[in-house]
Each structure stands twice: as structure tokens, then as C-alpha cells.
Amino acid sequence: MECLIIIYNTRSTVSYRALLLFIYIFNLQHALSRKSDLDTKNKFILSDPPMGILDPIEISPSTLPRNAYPAEPLSPMVPTFPSSYQPNLTGRCPVNFTQISPIIEKTASDCSVPLAAFVGDVICCPQVNSLMHIFQSTYTNGSNTDALVLNKGFANDCFSDMMNILASKGASSNITNLCTVAALNLTSMMCPVKNVSSFEKAVNVSKLLDACSNVDPLKECCRPACGPAIMEAAMKISMQGGGSGFLGNDFAGSGNVGIDMMSDCKGVVYAWLARKLSLETANSAFRMMTGCKVNKVCPLEFEDPSPVTKACGNTSSPDPAVCCSAFHAYIKSRKKQIIITNIQAINCATMFGSMLQKSGVKTDLYELCDIDLKDFSLQAFGQQGCLLRSLPTDIIYDNLTGMSFTCDLSDNIAAPWPSSSSVSSLSLCAPEMSLPALPVPQTSRSQDNGVNRKIFVLALALFASTIAL
Incomplete structure (x- = not known):
């Protein structure tokens, strides 16, 4: 438009005007030619934006073009979304995963490829641990029994299905190593109490629910209420069945057996709580428990200064x-x-x-x-x-x-x-x-x-x- 204005406002000979018009048409053709070079129907090559353009452009994930040359990395200025696909399940896990779909979606998001490697301890793994507890309670609650744990066979199949579903939604395939979780965590094998009736006979469930139904995120890590209540319940059920529990003499000289039993019994307590609390309340409380532990330590290693x-x-x-x-x-x-x-x-x-x-x-x-x-x-x-x-x-x-x-x-x-x-x-x-x-x-x-x-x-x-x- 600027060229046209110049042409119409310039007082000159007809030949001079014709020359300016020729230059304008030539430049217009050159611009159209450059535009056709970027036609995505022929070839799509991502490149860095021009200097000075710093603000992100809103691009819908459904309209993002596929990179025709996978060897070439995507431009860092184009939003990247994890790919999703239909998971291949074992068919042997009797759980309706849609019952906990909000927690699965949140876990897949928090453990997304490739951010999980950078935020594993502080974002991904607390959510994975919460999902494990909630899934354990969902399985046992949906089976119409009072069991609080899975048997080994179902645990292997269900754990495999759960990891496959997460991966199909864009989560890292390295969650098991990153967060140190396994199918065995769903069995709580070493805890002597494995069902609801025995649990509620041994534990003051009213006290446990009062402490964990509303976890205060500003107080729990410094003046905890839910954490000690879970530990107290775990210690009580560890002493059932004639054993002396974690603090007794049954495990003297047995290495980490007592620690493993307490860990399994805490898993049973978490599973019972997840049956009683809403999905969001349980997820928030469980993540806070893990977050308090995470913030107590420095994950960096300082050797020989x-x-x-x-x-x-x-x-x-x-x-x-x-x-x-x-x-x-x-x-x-x-x-x-x-x-x-x-x-x-x-x-x-x-x-x-x-x-x-x-x-x-x-x-x-x-x-x-x-x-x-x-x-x-x-x-x-x-x-x-x-x-x-x-x-x-x-x-x-x-x-x-x-x-x-x-x-x-x-x-x-x-x-x-x-x-x-x-x-x-x-x-x-x-x-x-x-x-x-x-x-x-x-x-x-x-x-x-x-x-x-x-x-x-x-x-x-x-x-x-x-x-x-």
C-alpha cells in the first residue's frame, strides 16, 4: 500500500510512473515466491523466530504440525505436547481405571516427558506415591471385600496396566526407577493387618480421620498432625498377630526387616484413609506427607570442597x-x-x-x-x-x-x-x-x-x- 501511495502522489512523467509500477509488481511477485517456499503441504521446517519477537504465540495442540524430519529438534518457541496413544493392557486387572481418572491424568501431567527427569523429587514422585495409595484402595474397595492389599498376581498385572496407562498419556516410562515404586508396594506383604475389619479393631479410626481429613499445608511440616497419626496407626497394626512390632525384639539383628514392615503397614494405613476420604482430599494429604519429607533434605551431593x-x-x-x-x-x-x-x-x-x-x-x-x-x-x-x-x-x-x-x-x-x-x-x-x-x-x-x-x-x-x- 505504501508503494501505491507513492505512485499516486508523485508528480512525474508517465514513463517514470510505469517504472515505479514495474518495481512494485516485481517485489510483490518476489514476496509471493518467498511465501510459497514455506508451504507446509510440501515441507515443514521449524526455525527460530525473528529477533525481537519474544512473546509466545497461541497455538492449539490439535493444529500443531508434525515434524517431517524427526532428527531435527523442534524449535524452543513452539509449545510441545506429549503424544498420546491407546495403551496395551493385560486385561487381568479387575479395576475400573476411570474411577480414578482425575488422579491418573494429574500424575501423567506431573511426570510428563521430558520434565519428569528435572522435577522427579519435587513434582512427579509425590504424585506417583499418592496414586499408588489411591489405586490400592480403589482396587480393594471395588472388589467388594474388606481387603486393604492386593495379592501378588493382581498387583503385578495392575501395576503394569497403571504404568502403561500413564505412558500412553505422555508420562515418562522411567517412573519406576525415578520414584522407586514397584508392584510389591501394592501388596504390603510384611504387615500383619491386611483387611478393614482387623484394621478398625486395632486403630482409633476417629482420631486418624480427624488428623488427616483436613491437612493444613502451612502447619503439617512443622507442627504435624496427620503424619504422626499415620505413624501411630502403623505401629499399632504392626503389633497385631502376636508380633512385637517395629520396636519389639522379633526383628533384632534382622537388618531392614522392621523398617520394611513399618513401610508396609503405613501403606495399609494410607489405603484405609483413601477409602474414607474423597479423591482430591486424599491426594492432597498424601502429597503433603511426601512434600514434608522432600523439603527436609538437600538432594545435592557436596563432596570434598x-x-x-x-x-x-x-x-x-x-x-x-x-x-x-x-x-x-x-x-x-x-x-x-x-x-x-x-x-x-x-x-x-x-x-x-x-x-x-x-x-x-x-x-x-x-x-x-x-x-x-x-x-x-x-x-x-x-x-x-x-x-x-x-x-x-x-x-x-x-x-x-x-x-x-x-x-x-x-x-x-x-x-x-x-x-x-x-x-x-x-x-x-x-x-x-x-x-x-x-x-x-x-x-x-x-x-x-x-x-x-x-x-x-x-x-x-x-x-x-x-x-x-
Whole structure:
């Protein structure tokens, strides 16, 4: 249109106007030719978007074209959705899986390929463990018996069907190894109580239900109610059948037998609770139980910090260039390629800082070398490290971002240098202990939009890196 305006507004000879018209037509043909080169009917090649175009484009999953060249990785700016197919089931598991379809869908989403490898401990596995308990209760409740466990034959078939259904919905095929689950978990073989009637005779079920019917996500990990109630019930049923239970002498010198029996009995308690609670209530409570355990430990391994101690020395004024170079190199080599929670990051920072103090380091290296909490979590393609919230979170599907999850404390929050070399002095539940405060945003809307963009880029960068491997 701009060329046409120039032609009609330019006072010149007829020949000059004809020349301009010829140039316009030539450029128009050239543009049409370039457009035909991108015709998806002939060949579809994904490429990176032009510079300056940062906002994601909404693309419906049903209209996403298939990559004609599987060897070429998909562009990181196109939302990627796991493929689904009809699962091949054994036909020997007498369970109507549609009864727990919301939990199965959530589990498949939280363990999606390839994000499960990055968020296994903090998103995928807590949901898988919850699904196992809920499935166990669904099987026994649907069989019109008072059994709380599966026999070994049905356990193998049902577990196989469950893993196949998850995989058919886009979940990772490595869930069993990632989350250490097996068909044997559905049998609770070592627990002496395996049915509802015996369970309800041995346990104060009213007390158990009161403690676990409404799990407070802000209190359970520090002032737990449901967790101790489950442990008390498990100990009571472990002492049935003439045994002395976990604390008795029956298992003295028997290695991990007592621990295994308690684990099986806790599985029975979970199965009974799942029969009494709604799907959503049970799933939320079970995930919270696992989340409390996850946040108590640092999943990173810090071995022999001698490269850092040599560079930083036992002086109170180390050379920042030499010290911080060695420090950053060590952190990078020790950090696993996983995403952790904000509380896990605090645990990791405290544990590693204590190790350095015991090795003679006197300086706050986190402040000296500008180490943030996010530095202990995964960083991909130059993006800031993502720390997940301590509360259980899910992976989200939508037409805009494909697959994403919410990062918390992903701003520059300084890692806390421990006040002493004793890790036992750390208590995240002490009244004076709290997570570092986030900076106050200028406008909440602008910050939310910024966070959404970070999530989008991070999630798709993870996809691109895994597909390219």
C-alpha cells in the first residue's frame, strides 16, 4: 500500500510512473515466491523466530504440525505436547481405571516427558506415591471385600496396566526407577493387618480421620498432625498377630526387616484413609506427607570442597577473583541437573556453608561471590535458576505455553551463610526462621507477566535440550 501511495502522489512523467509500477509488481511477485517456499503441504521446517519477537504465540495442540524430519529438534518457541496413544493392557486387572481418572491424568501431567527427569523429587514422585495409595484402595474397595492389599498376581498385572496407562498419556516410562515404586508396594506383604475389619479393631479410626481429613499445608511440616497419626496407626497394626512390632525384639539383628514392615503397614494405613476420604482430599494429604519429607533434605551431593578451601584459604580476606572462580566452578560441577524447592535450596546452602566453615573458610563466600538461592537449582540456556515453592505444585498444560510450572523465589535472593558450622542448628520451623522476602514489585501485573515469560522460556528450553540429546 505504501508503494501505491507513492505512485499516486508523485508528480512525474508517465514513463517514470510505469517504472515505479514495474518495481512494485516485481517485489510483490518476489514476496509471493518467498511465501510459497514455506508451504507446509510440501515441507515443514521449524526455525527460530525473528529477533525481537519474544512473546509466545497461541497455538492449539490439535493444529500443531508434525515434524517431517524427526532428527531435527523442534524449535524452543513452539509449545510441545506429549503424544498420546491407546495403551496395551493385560486385561487381568479387575479395576475400573476411570474411577480414578482425575488422579491418573494429574500424575501423567506431573511426570510428563521430558520434565519428569528435572522435577522427579519435587513434582512427579509425590504424585506417583499418592496414586499408588489411591489405586490400592480403589482396587480393594471395588472388589467388594474388606481387603486393604492386593495379592501378588493382581498387583503385578495392575501395576503394569497403571504404568502403561500413564505412558500412553505422555508420562515418562522411567517412573519406576525415578520414584522407586514397584508392584510389591501394592501388596504390603510384611504387615500383619491386611483387611478393614482387623484394621478398625486395632486403630482409633476417629482420631486418624480427624488428623488427616483436613491437612493444613502451612502447619503439617512443622507442627504435624496427620503424619504422626499415620505413624501411630502403623505401629499399632504392626503389633497385631502376636508380633512385637517395629520396636519389639522379633526383628533384632534382622537388618531392614522392621523398617520394611513399618513401610508396609503405613501403606495399609494410607489405603484405609483413601477409602474414607474423597479423591482430591486424599491426594492432597498424601502429597503433603511426601512434600514434608522432600523439603527436609538437600538432594545435592557436596563432596570434598578442597578446591574451594585452597583457593579461598583460611584467611579473612581471600582474593575475590581467584576464590570466586574456584567457588563457581565447584558449585557448577556439584549441582545435579534437577530443579529443587526454595526450602531445599536453603538446606543446601546451609549444609555446604557448614562444610566450608569446618574446612577453615572464615569469609561469607555467598556474599563475596554473589551466590543466590537460585544458583543451587537448575539453570538452562542462560535462564535464571528456578526454585519451586515448598508446597506441592503441578505441571500445567495450556495452549499458550505448552507445559509449564510456577517458579518461586527466582529473583536474586541471597543464599544464607550459616551462623555456625553445625548443620543441626538449622531449623526452618523456628519462629525466627522464614524464607527471604521477595522485593516489593512496582506493579503486581507487570511482575506477574514477567514471571509468566520466565516460566514459558524455561519450560520450552528444557524440552529443547532433552529432545536434542
